[in-house]
Structure formats: structure tokens, C-alpha cells
Amino acid sequence: xxxVTQSQPEMSVQEAETVTLSCTYDTSENNYYLFWxxxxxxxxxxxxxxxxxxxxQNATENRFSVNFQKAAKSFSLKISDxxxxxxxxxxxxxxxxxxxxxxxxxxxxxxxxxx
Amino acid sequence: GxxxxxxxxxxxxxxxxxxxxxxxxxxxxxxxYWYRQSLGQGPEFxxxxxxxxxxxxxxxxxDRFFAVRPEGSVSTLKIQRTERGDSAVYLCASSLATPGExxxxxxxxxxxx
Numbered sequence: 001x002x003x004v005t006q007s008q009p010e011m012s013v014q015e016a017e018t019v020t021l022s023c024t025y026d027t028s029e030n031n032y033y034l035f036w037x038x039x040x041x042x043x044x045x046x047x048x049x050x051x052x053x054x055x056x057q058n059a060t061e062n063r064f065s066v067n068f069q070k071a072a073k074s075f076s077l078k079i080s081d082x083x084x085x086x087x088x089x090x091x092x093x094x095x096x097x098x099x100x101x102x103x104x105x106x107x108x109x110x111x112x113x114x115x
Numbered sequence: 116g117x118x119x120x121x122x123x124x125x126x127x128x129x130x131x132x133x134x135x136x137x138x139x140x141x142x143x144x145x146x147x148y149w150y151r152q153s154l155g156q157g158p159e160f161x162x163x164x165x166x167x168x169x170x171x172x173x174x175x176x177x178d179r180f181f182a183v184r185p186e187g188s189v190s191t192l193k194i195q196r197t198e199r200g201d202s203a204v205y206l207c208a209s210s211l212a213t214p215g216e217x218x219x220x221x222x223x224x225x226x227x228x
Binding site: 004042043044045046047091102103104105106107108 | 155216217
């Protein structure tokens with residue numbers, strides 16, 4: 001079974017600054033994907049970024065990037081130039097490869113961006 | 116195209132009643148998932164459909180919970196004899212064959228009084 005741990009319950013950052021959200025996971029699988037999802041108060045879960053475990057290069061999507069350390073089973077999200085619209089809950093999630101496996105989520109972290 | 120839709124948006128019911136929650140996936144998506152999200156927690160897997168059949172129902176908490184997808188599109192999550200502990204947001208997601216590309220609906224907030 002897989003587990004995903006997000007130990008920081010909440011974080012706060014000043015607008016335009018950079019913040020890093022931490023995530024660790026545990027699995028015996030060798031092939032898997034990791035994700036960061038954003039959930040604003042509207043409840044809509046939005047995919048922020050995805051990382052394939054077999055890729056050594058860290059994924060980047062505009063202001064969002066990850067630091068993927070496979071050996072350490074660590075997967076942190078860096079948000080650069082934070083914007084007020086980034087205020088939301090952020091969930092780290094794991095899925096093993098194979099047809100349509102289920103997502104395993106962490107408990108989430110509440111990020112507040114201060115004006 | 117349209118995203119995943121869920122109805123109702125909010126549902127309040129009395130303890131012991133029966134409820135149905137509906138999910139309309141993205142057109143053409145063969146896989147459909149139900150998750151339950153309790154307050155302050157991440158979503159937890161309930162059941163996964165591939166086409167019309169339930170490929171994995173290992174997350175259903177007990178036999179009061181049941182889900183169907185009779186025509187391989189719309190799915191209904193059914194909860195019998197609701198309990199206060201069933202109060203949560205129920206999320207639906209759909210995907211194509213690629214693992215992990217799950218698109219979520221806005222959820223149904225169920226409150227059992």
C-alpha cells in the first residue's frame with residue numbers, strides 16, 4: 001500500500017515571493033506518477049503539475065516546479081512569484097502505473113497568499 | 116468541452132434516509148472514480164469503474180454504499196440508511212486510458228443531520 005504524507009498543515013507567503021510545499025511518500029512500486037492538486041474554496045480539484053517517476057528531470061509548469069528526489073521519496077512543490085489566486089489547499093498525490101489506478105492523497109496543506 | 120459535473124451540489128438529509136449522488140463524466144472518458152473527502156482531509160478512494168463494470172470497489176466503507184454506471188457514462192453513488200459519519204464531500208473524477216489524468220467534478224457536499 002502507498003502512503004502520502006504532508007506534515008505542514010498550513011503555510012503563508014507574501015504576494016510575489018516564493019514558497020515551497022513539502023511531501024513525502026512511501027511505496028514499494030518502481031513505476032508511478034506523482035501530482036500536486038490545488039483545491040480552492042469552490043472544491044474543484046485542479047491538477048497543478050505531474051511528475052513521472054522514471055524521469056530524472058524535474059517537472060515545471062510556468063510558476064510551478066517540483067523537486068523530485070526518488071531515493072528519498074520526496075516530492076516538493078515550489079511556487080514562484082506567488083499570486084493571490086494561489087490561495088487554496090494543495091494536495092500531493094500518488095498513483096502507480098497501470099490502467100487507471102486510484103489516486104492516494106496526502107492530508108493537504110492550506111496556503112495563504114498575503115497581499 | 117464540458118467538464119465533469121455532479122448533482123446535487125449540496126444535499127442535506129436526515130439520519131437513516133437514502134440518498135443518490137450523480138456524476139456526469141467528460142464525454143468519451145471510459146474510467147470513472149468516486150472519492151470521499153472529509154473535513155480537513157485529502158480525498159479517499161471509494162470505487163472505480165472501467166466502462167460499466169466496477170473494476171475496484173475496495174474503498175467502499177460498508178454495504179450501505181453502492182454505485183452503478185449502467186451505460187458506461189453517468190454514474191450514481193447510492194447510500195442507504197445514512198449515518199452522521201457519512202457527512203463529507205463526495206468527489207467524482209473521470210479519465211481516459213492514461214493513468215493519472217483524472218479530471219474532477221466540483222463535488223457534492225452531503226450533510227446528514
